[in-house]
Amino acid sequence: MKISRQQFLKFFGLGVVSTALAEKMSWASPKFALAYEELKKMAIKKIEIFKFDVPLIEPFRIAIGTMEAANDVLVKVITDSGLYGVGEACPFPPITGETQESNIAAARAIREILLGKDPLNLEGLIEEIGNIVHSNPSAVAAYDMALFDLLGKVAGLPVYKLLGGYRSSFLTDMTTGLDTPEKMASSVKESLAQGYRQIKIKVGQDPDLDVKRVQAVREAIGPEVKLRIDANQGWSVPQAISALKRMEPFNIEFCEQPVKDSDIQGMKKVREQSVVPIMADESLFGPSDTIKLIKEEACDYFNIKLMKAGGILNSLKIAHVAAAANIQCMVGCMIDTRLALTAAAHLVASQKNIIFADLDGNSEHTVDPVTGGMKVEKGTIYLPEAPGLGCDVDPGFLKKMRQF
Numbered sequence: 001m002k003i004s005r006q007q008f009l010k011f012f013g014l015g016v017v018s019t020a021l022a023e024k025m026s027w028a029s030p031k032f033a034l035a036y037e038e039l040k041k042m043a044i045k046k047i048e049i050f051k052f053d054v055p056l057i058e059p060f061r062i063a064i065g066t067m068e069a070a071n072d073v074l075v076k077v078i079t080d081s082g083l084y085g086v087g088e089a090c091p092f093p094p095i096t097g098e099t100q101e102s103n104i105a106a107a108r109a110i111r112e113i114l115l116g117k118d119p120l121n122l123e124g125l126i127e128e129i130g131n132i133v134h135s136n137p138s139a140v141a142a143y144d145m146a147l148f149d150l151l152g153k154v155a156g157l158p159v160y161k162l163l164g165g166y167r168s169s170f171l172t173d174m175t176t177g178l179d180t181p182e183k184m185a186s187s188v189k190e191s192l193a194q195g196y197r198q199i200k201i202k203v204g205q206d207p208d209l210d211v212k213r214v215q216a217v218r219e220a221i222g223p224e225v226k227l228r229i230d231a232n233q234g235w236s237v238p239q240a241i242s243a244l245k246r247m248e249p250f251n252i253e254f255c256e257q258p259v260k261d262s263d264i265q266g267m268k269k270v271r272e273q274s275v276v277p278i279m280a281d282e283s284l285f286g287p288s289d290t291i292k293l294i295k296e297e298a299c300d301y302f303n304i305k306l307m308k309a310g311g312i313l314n315s316l317k318i319a320h321v322a323a324a325a326n327i328q329c330m331v332g333c334m335i336d337t338r339l340a341l342t343a344a345a346h347l348v349a350s351q352k353n354i355i356f357a358d359l360d361g362n363s364e365h366t367v368d369p370v371t372g373g374m375k376v377e378k379g380t381i382y383l384p385e386a387p388g389l390g391c392d393v394d395p396g397f398l399k400k401m402r403q404f
Helices: 005-012 019-024 030-040 100-114 122-129 137-155 159-163 181-193 207-221 237-250 264-273 287-296 312-324 338-350 395-399
Strands: 044-062 065-079 084-089 169-171 174-176 198-202 226-230 252-256 278-280 301-304 329-331 354-357 370-372 375-377 380-382 391-393
Touching: 044 100, 065 100, 065 137, 084 137, 084 338, 084 391, 100 122, 100 137, 122 137, 122 312, 137 159, 137 312, 137 338, 159 312, 159 338, 169 338, 174 181, 181 198, 181 207, 198 207, 207 226, 207 237, 237 252, 237 264, 264 278, 264 287, 287 312, 301 312, 312 329, 312 338, 329 338, 338 354, 338 370, 338 391, 391 395
Parallel strands: 174 198, 198 226, 226 252, 252 278, 278 301, 301 329, 329 354
Antiparallel strands: 044 065, 065 084, 169 380, 370 391, 375 380
16 A cells, blocks of 8 residues: 555654654554655655756856856755755866766766665765765765755754754855955955955965955954955965965964865964964865874864765764864855755754854855755854755756756
8 A cells, every 4th residue: 555645745744753753652543654664665766967057247266266157966866755855066176176067977877876775874875876976076965965855854854953953043254256455355345234244255376465455355344353264275385374474463263275285284384383273175075084184283174065075974074073183164165056055054053063154155146046945144044944955946947957
């Protein structure tokens, strides 16, 4: 005897997935028992893969490259129960080496691995995906998000509560890309007008120009607003040491990735000679990098990104290792839509040790294709309370996207 999708959702939208609990509840009818049996047999029936292209208001420039658009990939993992989960890959070639084309190829390969499998065996499925995470971590992150979305829907809980539930809202910064000191100062004033009180700016070019940028921005925002900088590997070790010493009067909260990602010893040297705390970003992809950076004492903070780590599961492992080593974390982003940003926000909200957030990747998008999801009000992110990620993609927008 089969139950309908409506019956399934009726029983499991409440998040009751424990046999023991079901036995104790007075309304645990034969239909409930049937629904539980259906849950145990739930399998991935279909996976849809789409190009997920969002134009930018203007190109986004960092020290190692420029992005003209958010050329992302959307995956929709559909089960035989009718439940589905969604996830997004946001490749950023200058950092991860991926492209939309490589992510689509990886997503198609992963689809063949996951079809017919139990979607709730999240750790096992990520293990089966295997080494694809090393070549296309963003594609793996998209599937990871979709599986967590499904898990939350089955449990009837938002993902952040499944992961730890430490908070339901938090502050994020707003980032300004590379430009002239004058234009960057004007940009951060706009961010202040929107209510942001944490500002991040890109540096990493000529140190003399970078010092002028920081000075102009600090003068524009005043002494009370928190100011962070991100060099994106753009400086040499001597340049980083010199620039950070000259920036000391401007009260920088931290500097992300001052030198090349592979130069761990160089980053350690910068940290030893800098009053400004150092945050590892491009040097940190997966959990194994966490151990290396801790052993070398190369940084003060970690910047976790779902697109580098391969999703929420690996990011959570990074955060736990960091907490054990007394290293606090930030969760950052690429130029994601609110789908991937919401997934990242669930991670931030779940963990006490994640004290910084840089989740403004959609600030330069010309359109928002996401329904539901996180809300941002005056620089504060509020998590949705709906089960799973709590967001979806506008069907009208998706109809315009090419499917694979």
